[in-house]
Amino acid sequence: MLEPLRQQDVHVTCIYSEDCILPCSFTSTAADEVVIQWYQQGALIYSFQNGEDEPDDSSMSLFTDEVSHGNASLLLEDSNIRSRGRYKCVVNTTMTVQESFVIVKVEALLSKISIEASSSEYVQCSSYGVYPAPLLMWSTEPSFPPGILQPSTKITPDSNGLYSIQSTVKKVTKSSHVTYICIITSKYRSQVWTASLLQTEMTGKDGQDLVIPCMAPKNLKNFTLTWTFTREEQHKEILTYYSENKKIVNQWDKHAKLDQDKALMGEGSLYLDDLEGSKQSGTYICIFSGSQAKHTVQTRVNISASRVVPQKENVNRKLWILAVVVAVLALLCVILYMFRKYRGKSKHSDQGFQRDTELQAMHNEQTAEDIPAENSPLSDHTNIDS
Known part of the structure; x- marks a missing residue:
């Protein structure tokens, strides 16, 4: 009996649900009769002899067209967790017996x-x-x-x-x-996958513009940027940007936009135009998705809306204000009238007092001239009795 030729062990990692090849090769000539056997954990699972195969499982097969060229590799279709283990490939030819081992991992x-x-x-x-x-x-x-x-x-x-x-x-x-x-x-x-989350808050004013910042992680390439809006458990898509082809799909074209040059560099800030109060108050979610990476920014935005006065109430308020203005003007007119009337009486009284004073002064002067002084001489025409 020929001593088997032992080959070095081979390590193979099979991907779950995908096909996987377990390598095995041998030296053969066209005249050799070849018998190939595969074992898993010591149990025979596949046999090939005289050009015919006898698989233990239909998901296993050889590349029969290549056996004559020394290829005895086993194909595992749709590998799963049971595909793990230690496999042995034994090849018998006319001249030699060869053994090789394959250590299979499944991921x-x-x-x-x-x-x-x-x-x-x-x-x-x-x-x-x-x-x-x-x-x-x-x-x-x-x-x-x-x-x-x-x-x-x-x-x-x-x-x-x-x-x-x-x-x-x-x-x-x-x-x-x-x-x-x-x-x-x-x-x-x-594989190494990374996910990150940042939660922030912002405030805006009704009728004004707002910029909601969002920055991608460093060195993120060929990413997809998505913006969504959530309010009262309702989710709405805003826009999606693909950095690979610079394509953008915008559902809020009239109210939201990106700076595409900045977005290509990883700055995915959202520009909101002409805020509409409570309609745009809610949570804005920015997600950068790349190869094995995901970065999320959740921004709670509160927009203070101006108070809208009902039309009827507005008319009543205007009428009330007009009435107040009229009343104030009327009061000012009354005050002005009373003030002018008071000033007129005061002036008339002052003029009367001045006139009386002047008359009294003239009367006093006349009285003094009519009364002779005690030492004044008698007139010449007065007769004196001797």
Whole structure:
């Protein structure tokens, strides 16, 4: 019996639900009769002899057209969790017996990551359909001392053996300038996904314009930027921007816009024109989605609307104001009339008093001239008796 020729072990990672090739090669000539056997964990699962195959499972096959060229590789279709393990390929030819081992891992890749505020005090990060169970870490920007964040993480398998992961942290401060960052790494470190969340607040005034800021993470390329509006549990799409082709789809064309040159550089601020009070008060959500990255900014916008006075009330108010103005003018006229009348009487009284004074002075002068003084001489025509 020929001693098997042992080849070096090969490590293969199969992607869940995709086809996977387990390599095996040998040295052969056209005249050789070839027998190929594949074992999984010591159990025979596939056999090929005299040009015919006997698979244990219909999802397995060889590249029969290439066997004559020394290719004994096994094709696993739609690989799953049961595809894991240690495989042995044994090739018997006329001259040799060759053995090789393939160590197979199966990985269900991360396909998405989500982060959201589960309540006013907590932030939750999650992902689904992952295998093996991934690693999850939290951080913040600005950063806090180690041990401040105390995540509560739950990992559960589904019926197919795939894992879902959910992790929650309590907000460390009520400040609206803290970004919470969740990082999920696959078990084999082939993938690193990042999600972040920033929640802020702004105020605006009815009839004016407003700019809602949103900046992409550094070095994010070929991203999609979406803006949505939420109010009273109703969600409306505002616009979507694709950086790869610079295309923009705007549902709020009359009220919202982007600066596309700035957006291409990662500044996705939303420009709102002519705010309409309560109609545009709500939460504006900006999401940058890129390769294995997602950044979310939730901005609560409160728009103070001017008070609208009903038409009837407005007319009544104008009439009331007019009545007040008329009354004030009438009062001023009365006061002016009384003032002028008072001044007229006062002037007349002053003139009478002055006239009386002058008459009295003249009378006094006449009286003094009519009465002779005691030492005045007698007139010449007076006769004196001797």
